[in-house]
Amino acid sequence: MADSTVTLAKPLALHWQQPGPRLFASIKVSLFLVCLLPLAQLLWHALLGQAVNPIEDLTRGLGTWTLRFLLLTLCVSPLRALGAPGWLLRLRRMLGLYAFFYVCLHLLTYLWLDQFFDWAAIVRDIVKRPFITVGMLAFLLLLPLAITSTDGWIRRLKRNWGKLHRLVYVIAPLGVLHYLWLVKRDIQSPLIYAAILAVLLLWRVWRYLRPTLAARVK
Amino acid sequence: MLIKTLTDRLSADITPQEVYLNRRQFMAGSAGLLLPVSAIAALPATKSPLSTSEPPNSRSDITSYNNYYEFGTGKDEPALYARRLKTRPWTVTVDGEVTKPRSFDIDSLLKMKLQERIYRLRCVEGWSMVIPWLGFPLAELLKQVQPTSRAKYVAFETALRPGEMPGVARRVLDWPYREGLRIDEAMHPLTILAVGLYGELLPNQNGAPVRLVVPWKYGFKSIKSISRIHLLEKQPPTSWNMAAPNEYGFYSNVNPAVDHPRWSQATERRIGEFFKRKTLPFNGYGEQVAGLYRGMDLRRNF
Secondary structure: OHHHHHHHHHHHHHHOOOOOHHHHHHHHHHHHHHOOHHHHHHHHHHHOOOOOOHHHHHHHHHHHHHHHHHHHHHHHHHHHHOOOOHHHHHHHHHHHHHHHHHHHHHHHHHHHHHOOOOHHHHHHHHHHOHHHHHHHHHHHHHHHHHHOOOHHHHHHHOHHHHHHHOOHHHHHHHHHHHHHHHOOOOOHHHHHHHHHHHHHHHHHHHHHHHHHHHHHHO | OOOOOHHHOOHHHOOOHHHHHHHHHHHHHHHHHHHHHHHOOEOOOEEOOOOOOOOOOOHHHHHHOOOOHHHOOOOOHHHHHHHHOOOOOOEEEEEEOEOOOEEEEHHHHHOOOOEEEEEEEEOOOOEEEEEEEEEEEHHHHHHHHOEOOOOOEEEEEEOOOOOOOHHHHOOOOOOOOEEEEEHHHHOOOOOEEEEEEOOEEOOHHHOOOOEEEOOOEOHHHOOOOEEEEEEEOOOOOOHHHHHOOOOOOOOOEOOOOOOEOOEOOOEEEEOOOOOOEEOOHHHHOHHHHHHHHOOOOOOOOO
16 A cells, blocks of 8 residues: 555656756745735725625635645645655745735734724733634744744754744644634634644644654554 | 327326416416515605614615524625525414414515614624614514513514525524513514615515514624514523523623623724724613613623
8 A cells, every 4th residue: 555655656756856946936936926816815805895894804814814824834744745846845934924924914904903003902802802812822923933934043043943933833723723712603614724734733743653653563 | 108109198188278378377467466566675664763863884785794694604695595585475473471372474564654763783793784674663563462461571583494594504503593582672662673674675684574673782682584473471592692601691782891702892893984983882772771771780681
């Protein structure tokens, strides 16, 4: 069984061999533009569409896309293990930074269009409402990851960089929890995100424990 | 014989010509029957001094942004799917602690003296609208069935039609949707049964053919597509209270001082406005209704 997957995956991986620098640059630029499409769609809908409650749609849409980018970022490693080419890893930073970009806009709509920078009310909200507390916590935890995403920081932090960026395993569940606690009654949609996240995280647990388990079996 | 030929067909199988013609007549006749329905689409109504002078929201806002979970939990789903609901024939059964229980045909309800009531509607989710309802005081209907002295509460039930309501396939709430009022709240002149909107018959997504409107309570109290009204001595169970008792109380009066456990109720976004408004106690109807709750702890009875 395992052999057959390898033989299947191998030619695929070979076919996807490292693209040349020019091709890779255009892949990067395309991805950059594609990641802006959700924002364009949300703004179009809010400003020019027939939205009845455009501000809420915008806030929710930006939050949803934050979660999607977080999950996409977490998909890269499992895809690699399934035989996807290595250069996919070099696109992960952009996906992570887009998660940060969308969460910044999401937070801005809350601070501005929902609270109109009434800082006393905002602080009350953060303290009193669990879904805002966890949302804000997730944002704060994402900050150091965004700051240390540059090549300089990767070099300076060495092995610690990887450890620091494992914070995403905390941030993503907080994001899903933020969504779950906000929903009034129909939790189907947050549960879908929770299920996808669970698969992505459990795969990592399995990968981490596999050597230990294999040793024990021996 | 495997292959039927024309001669195999009995003459009895063939629709006689006069019946065939009758069918045409019948169809023409029903087209005629449809005419009065479209004619009463414009409902005659008198203006009411209980209306707000605030500008109402657009008809398209009111009819495309709805919470009506029987047709799905998305705001746009009721407008997409509620047309499946057959609102004719329709009866509203009124029974329980009443001297004269009876069923009201929807056409008899449409013949009641209708008033236009332009009310604010505040949703528990933090948005609000101004809606020009057409309807009549619930008290007028209740007087006809003569509540007994034991009638302390009024329970309402939405019709449950799994074949016409795609949303009830999922048990998001314990169907059928149920709501309730204390009898004095039900008899209050502000409490109406609405059958119309913007001068016309109520669109399905807004609760056709007949719904409750209690403007000083959060929107979910104003139950849609009512099939049964039941008067009783004890406080009836209500859908949202059953679903999350710590979040949705039986009274659910609009109250900026009592937050929803998960979000603030101090402000609201009036649909169509950029800035948020301060939410008013009893949705601004305090002058008329605060007396109903004198001596009650509204923090506990939220």
